[in-house]
Amino acid sequence: MIKPDVYHSLGLSDEEYKNILRILKREPTPTELAMFSVEWSEHCGYLCSRKWLKLLPKTGKYKTLIGEDSGGIIIDDLAIVFKMESHNHPSQVEPKQGAATGVGGIIRDIFTAGARPIALLDSLRFGPLSQAYNRYLLAGVVDGIQFYGNCVGVPTVGGEIYFDESYSGNCLVNAMCIGIAKKNELSQARAFGIGNSIMYVGSSTGRDGIGGCSILASNEFKEGEEKRPTVQIGDPFTEKCLIEATLEAINTGYVVGIKDMGAAGLTCCTSEMASAGNSGMDVEIQAVPRREENMEPWEVMMSESQERMLVCVKNGKERQVREIFLKWGLNASVIGHVTDDGLVTIRDNGKVVASIKAHSLTKAPIYDMPSAKPKRLKELNKLRLGRIPKPADYNEVLLKLLRAPSIANKAWVYEQYDHMVQTNTVVLPGSDAAVIRLKGTNKAIAATTDCNSRYCFLNPYRGAEIAVAEAARNLVCSGGRPAAVTDCLNFGNPEKPESFWYFKNCVEGIRDACKSFKVAVVSGNVSFYNESPKSAINPTPAIGMIGILNDANKACSQNFKQDGDVIILLGRCGEELGASEYLKEIHHLTRGDAPKLDLKLEKAVQDTTLEAIEKGLVNSAHDCSEGGLAVALAECCISNEANMVGAVINNLNYDIREDALLFGESQSRIILSCNSRSVKEIDKIAKRNKAPYRIIGLTGGIEFRILSGKKELINLRLENLSKEWRGSLPAK
Amino acid sequence: MKFGVVVFPGSNCDQDCFYVVKDVLKKPVKYVWHKDANLSGLDCVILPGGFSYGDYLRTGAVARFSPVMKHIADFAGKGGTVIGICNGFQILLEAGLLPGVMLRNRGLHFICKHVYVKTDNNRTRFTSLCNAGQILKIPIAHNEGNYYIDPAGLEELRDNEQVVFRYCSARGEISDRYNPNGALDNIAGIINKKGNVLGIMPHPERSSEDSLGSRDGHLIFKSMVNWLETKRL
Numbered sequence: 001m002i003k004p005d006v007y008h009s010l011g012l013s014d015e016e017y018k019n020i021l022r023i024l025k026r027e028p029t030p031t032e033l034a035m036f037s038v039e040w041s042e043h044c045g046y047l048c049s050r051k052w053l054k055l056l057p058k059t060g061k062y063k064t065l066i067g068e069d070s071g072g073i074i075i076d077d078l079a080i081v082f083k084m085e086s087h088n089h090p091s092q093v094e095p096k097q098g099a100a101t102g103v104g105g106i107i108r109d110i111f112t113a114g115a116r117p118i119a120l121l122d123s124l125r126f127g128p129l130s131q132a133y134n135r136y137l138l139a140g141v142v143d144g145i146q147f148y149g150n151c152v153g154v155p156t157v158g159g160e161i162y163f164d165e166s167y168s169g170n171c172l173v174n175a176m177c178i179g180i181a182k183k184n185e186l187s188q189a190r191a192f193g194i195g196n197s198i199m200y201v202g203s204s205t206g207r208d209g210i211g212g213c214s215i216l217a218s219n220e221f222k223e224g225e226e227k228r229p230t231v232q233i234g235d236p237f238t239e240k241c242l243i244e245a246t247l248e249a250i251n252t253g254y255v256v257g258i259k260d261m262g263a264a265g266l267t268c269c270t271s272e273m274a275s276a277g278n279s280g281m282d283v284e285i286q287a288v289p290r291r292e293e294n295m296e297p298w299e300v301m302m303s304e305s306q307e308r309m310l311v312c313v314k315n316g317k318e319r320q321v322r323e324i325f326l327k328w329g330l331n332a333s334v335i336g337h338v339t340d341d342g343l344v345t346i347r348d349n350g351k352v353v354a355s356i357k358a359h360s361l362t363k364a365p366i367y368d369m370p371s372a373k374p375k376r377l378k379e380l381n382k383l384r385l386g387r388i389p390k391p392a393d394y395n396e397v398l399l400k401l402l403r404a405p406s407i408a409n410k411a412w413v414y415e416q417y418d419h420m421v422q423t424n425t426v427v428l429p430g431s432d433a434a435v436i437r438l439k440g441t442n443k444a445i446a447a448t449t450d451c452n453s454r455y456c457f458l459n460p461y462r463g464a465e466i467a468v469a470e471a472a473r474n475l476v477c478s479g480g481r482p483a484a485v486t487d488c489l490n491f492g493n494p495e496k497p498e499s500f501w502y503f504k505n506c507v508e509g510i511r512d513a514c515k516s517f518k519v520a521v522v523s524g525n526v527s528f529y530n531e532s533p534k535s536a537i538n539p540t541p542a543i544g545m546i547g548i549l550n551d552a553n554k555a556c557s558q559n560f561k562q563d564g565d566v567i568i569l570l571g572r573c574g575e576e577l578g579a580s581e582y583l584k585e586i587h588h589l590t591r592g593d594a595p596k597l598d599l600k601l602e603k604a605v606q607d608t609t610l611e612a613i614e615k616g617l618v619n620s621a622h623d624c625s626e627g628g629l630a631v632a633l634a635e636c637c638i639s640n641e642a643n644m645v646g647a648v649i650n651n652l653n654y655d656i657r658e659d660a661l662l663f664g665e666s667q668s669r670i671i672l673s674c675n676s677r678s679v680k681e682i683d684k685i686a687k688r689n690k691a692p693y694r695i696i697g698l699t700g701g702i703e704f705r706i707l708s709g710k711k712e713l714i715n716l717r718l719e720n721l722s723k724e725w726r727g728s729l730p731a732k
Numbered sequence: 733m734k735f736g737v738v739v740f741p742g743s744n745c746d747q748d749c750f751y752v753v754k755d756v757l758k759k760p761v762k763y764v765w766h767k768d769a770n771l772s773g774l775d776c777v778i779l780p781g782g783f784s785y786g787d788y789l790r791t792g793a794v795a796r797f798s799p800v801m802k803h804i805a806d807f808a809g810k811g812g813t814v815i816g817i818c819n820g821f822q823i824l825l826e827a828g829l830l831p832g833v834m835l836r837n838r839g840l841h842f843i844c845k846h847v848y849v850k851t852d853n854n855r856t857r858f859t860s861l862c863n864a865g866q867i868l869k870i871p872i873a874h875n876e877g878n879y880y881i882d883p884a885g886l887e888e889l890r891d892n893e894q895v896v897f898r899y900c901s902a903r904g905e906i907s908d909r910y911n912p913n914g915a916l917d918n919i920a921g922i923i924n925k926k927g928n929v930l931g932i933m934p935h936p937e938r939s940s941e942d943s944l945g946s947r948d949g950h951l952i953f954k955s956m957v958n959w960l961e962t963k964r965l
Binding site for chain 2: 150151235329416419426
């Protein structure tokens with residue numbers, strides 16, 4: 001008789017346990033109980049979120065591919081496969097290995113689809129760097145990403161890092177990987193064809209990471225908990241060999257299906273591959289290569305040891321496939337075969353230790369969670385501008401904002417990542433979106449991740465819409481046409497109605513914005529239970545978006561290129577200070593509403609920018625985001641350290657408060673610079689697209705100045721700006 | 733004329749080097765698996781960057797025992813042209829085909845960025861198309877690029893004009909400020925006494941096309957092709 005505290009400790013509720021009894025019509029064996037507990041964990045089974053995820057659009061302007069473990073789009077004869085995934089809790093516990101294995105896991109999701117990984121991005125969130133543990137986390141996570149990504153030879157080309165008190169005690173590490181394949185060479189995560197072999201390849205199995213997904217990823221952190229043994233250890237060298245061997249094996253045509261043993265390890269692979277192939281599977285776990293002695297069957301089934309995969313191989317072709325993996329120094333053992341009974345049968349020395357219908361493991365219950373708008377929001381959304389004192393010295397404010405870690409230059413981070421390997425990175429990190437050329441074509445991919453979680457905290461629906469709009473805007477500034485989305489939805493405990501309300505609203509925001517841009521959400525991941533003893537994190541629906549450049553040579557970057565160029569602002573500056581970085585850094589307020597978003601205006605601004613870039617009229621393009629117009633212009637001046645270019649801005653709309661004009665975060669604004677000869681043409685394009693357009697100044701000089709009539713709002717030397725912006729990270 | 737790109741388990745710039753030879757230089761090239769003994773028909777061997785054997789013991793320390801290394805030593809002994817880039821350089825040091833050792837970068841971080849190097853010796857088969865003292869913009873990407881050799885060894889390198897590239901500013905100033913990793917004397921690349929084996933930390937294959945922000949690395953490959961075709965500097 002299994003006692004409640006046993007299944008409770010595995011994360012199963014009384015109701016779920018009753019359900020298991022009903023399915024099996026008997027008591028589960030210890031191995032079966034373990035298998036249900038991981039497959040029905042929130043992390044694997046999406047119990048709370050599945051109902052809402054169905055809302056997200058699966059089609060867009062490009063033909064989509066939705067696979068078991070990743071998704072993508074088709075461009076000509078190429079498939080571009082990508083996905084973003086979280087590794088938050090492991091990183092909070094052990095930042096280097098947590099982040100490293102997050103990178104390793106997302107890369108495996110891509111190459112098991114048959115695609116060669118060509119780029120990585122990371123969306124990171126930490127608490128303030130004034131706290132020592134947060135500094136340790138930042139250093140550790142960056143170290144883990146460089147340790148893994150550099151060795152496997154996949155360039156880390158972009159991402160974002162933000163700092164906010166809500167992440168103290170629960171950092172976020174979301175890793176995104178992009179891969180490419182010939183569209184007819186993709187593989188699936190399925191097992192079918194009676195008699196075909198089930199082969200285990202890659203590293204051997206140990207006790208590391210047991211219960212990682214059910215215990216670590218599906219609970220919130222409590223005070224004083226020791227969870228280090230549930231974090232896995234990464235081996236990027238093995239992963240690199242696994243990439244080459246897997247792509248070589250898929251190329252033989254002998255691979256029926258293949259899947260990464262990620263969260264829930266062998267349990268997940270056996271049940272999900274059988275279920276997706278409408279088959280059964282008979283597996284002998286004594287054949288699983290091991291690195292530890294005396295492992296119990298349930299431990300083998302639960303282990304999250306890294307760099308392992310399960311492959312369904314055509315009957316009779318096992319030797320050929322095995323030889324490829326052996327050549328790369330990897331294990332490759334046949335551990336079972338495909339059956340037609342629909343059962344996942346696990347044997348230990350021939351004795352059956354688990355026998356469960358594959359479908360019942362993979363069809364975790366769906367819950368309809370209650371939701372409620374947090375009461376304090378109504379008060380927090382109020383912002384009386386009259387009570388916000390106007391700063392006396394805008395220069396000081398600008399310098400302080402440039403120093404703020406969320407805005408400061410991130411070269412200290414991305415220079416630790418190999419962002420050039422594979423020789424495709426034509427726009428390097430540090431611009432609005434990285435651009436990666438596709439060798440053998442004229443095309444390139446732009447890629448970015450975005451989310452302002454303060455907006456989402458104060459207005460989840462609009463915050464999520466803005467995350468999508470800003471991601472698209474960043475791609476456009478690099479010359480990319482927004483093409484498709486992956487999302488990584490980071491929220492608090494879904495059993496708390498207020499957390500769930502945030503989740504629901506963000507999903508709706510993503511849905512509506514994606515529909516408006518006609519981009520599909522092709523893959524994604526949900527991470528709940530991001531809470532520390534103090535509070536839940538800000539809702540953080542990180543958006544990973546890719547865009548297409550038809551001509552890689554037209555790629556655009558954010559920095560001003562030369563003296564004497566005309567500076568154009570597309571879009572409107574509103575009197576909006578709510579939720580801004582300025583309010584937080586200068587007035588220590590997280591209040592007001594997220595900025596307004598008019599998707600029609602957004603589209604007009606983006607279309608104008610794209611057309612101007614594609615016609616070769618533009619020398620630089622940069623969007624206005626955190627820190628507003630003044631910060632964006634300063635970045636245009638100083639972001640190329642080897643060639644900084646000054647600017648004089650003297651023609652803004654001065655009807656609004658000066659601090660709102662300089663630092664407000666009105667959406668849908670892009671700064672262009674161009675040769676004076678191109679102005680007329682850009683003007684025409686803007687009029688045709690109905691995008692608000694204004695010439696605001698000229699580039700040149702060794703200073704950055706903003707004038708209002710004769711009054712100087714900003715006047716700072718470039719080297720001074722650069723020193724502040726570049727000197728903030730790393731935090732000492 | 734034919735190039736060979738050696739592939740160790742963990743090499744990750746092998747495909748980049750292959751691409752530059754095939755698609756930019758438009759010369760014949762093949763991969764050489766580290767267990768293959770056959771270098772026949774090759775005129776130039778490239779040891780690419782990456783993390784051979786994960787660099788787990790010490791960079792290049794395991795790769796030097798790969799079967800192919802004995803054949804590369806023979807090939808170099810007979811005057812064959814060998815270039816080791818980044819991890820390839822580290823392997824050449826471990827194998828004793830070049831003098832000195834690589835330490836961890838002095839900042840203890842991996843560094844990936846464009847740097848400038850000055851061509852100290854343009855009378856080599858790797859630099860003959862560079863002007864004397866020409867400044868090249870080429871990216872680095874490494875954790876262990878902090879070159880070291882004892883004082884007598886450094887003296888010998890200098891006497892024999894074996895120092896080929898040194899880190900410098902965009903204008904060619906050589907000082908500690910423009911030394912990204914702490915390398916002794918700002919050394920970025922050296923050749924053996926015979927002049928047929930080059931080790932270089934920066935990645936010329938990453939700077940051989942305009943779209944990648946610099947074509948300066950192309951000069952090194954072109955010099956090699958020029959030498960292989962004419963056998964003259």
